[in-house]
Amino acid sequence: MARLLVHNKDVVVRLSWREALVARRKEVRVPLADVQGARVETDWWRTLRGTTARGRWRPGRFCLGTWRHAGGVDLVAVRTPGPVAVVDLLPGRRFARLSVSTADPEGAVQAVRLAAQWASTGRAS
Template structure:
């Protein structure tokens, strides 16, 4: 299964060979300066936002690849029954969220703590992920 690690000034999601084939990409690499917030989600399905775009999605078994929503794209590698480390990224990054399953709660908390310490622009003001931005209202959708 995919795993997150720090490589110099970058956060890297390293994929197993079969995952690279499924998502048609190598690793995912973003600068640590792009990390906005790091949380651990104990319910794996709560890490999923938007709709499946590319990769493998087997409902109730595996979600691996990109998901699109009104705020941009997320990269996910999650499985049921495993905690998920969720890394929210600033808008300049290629993804808005990286969500990767870990083996245990302890591993997830240790990884999240390490990422928070290493990310220079991380916001530690809240332990919760922030909601997706709401699309702008238009005149034709307004009541009144």
């Protein structure tokens, strides 16, 4: 299962080795300064936008990879059923959104929110 965590000044999505094979990447790093907001979405399918650009999906089981839509590209690592941690990023960045199924989505979202707030106030060094 993928993990969403904060490491130094980055939000990091780490994929399991099986997920990494499908997505063709082991991890994604996004600067905390690029975070616009973070939330938990209880309905996993609401996090999906557009069509798959690279990766795989099996209806009702999982969605993994990148999804292209009018607003940009989303990184998706979602397993069904269950809540999903969603991190919205500022426009014009590499990804528009990170959607990740984690063991503790509430904890991951809270960590991202606190770290982004801390970084935006200039207290992070």
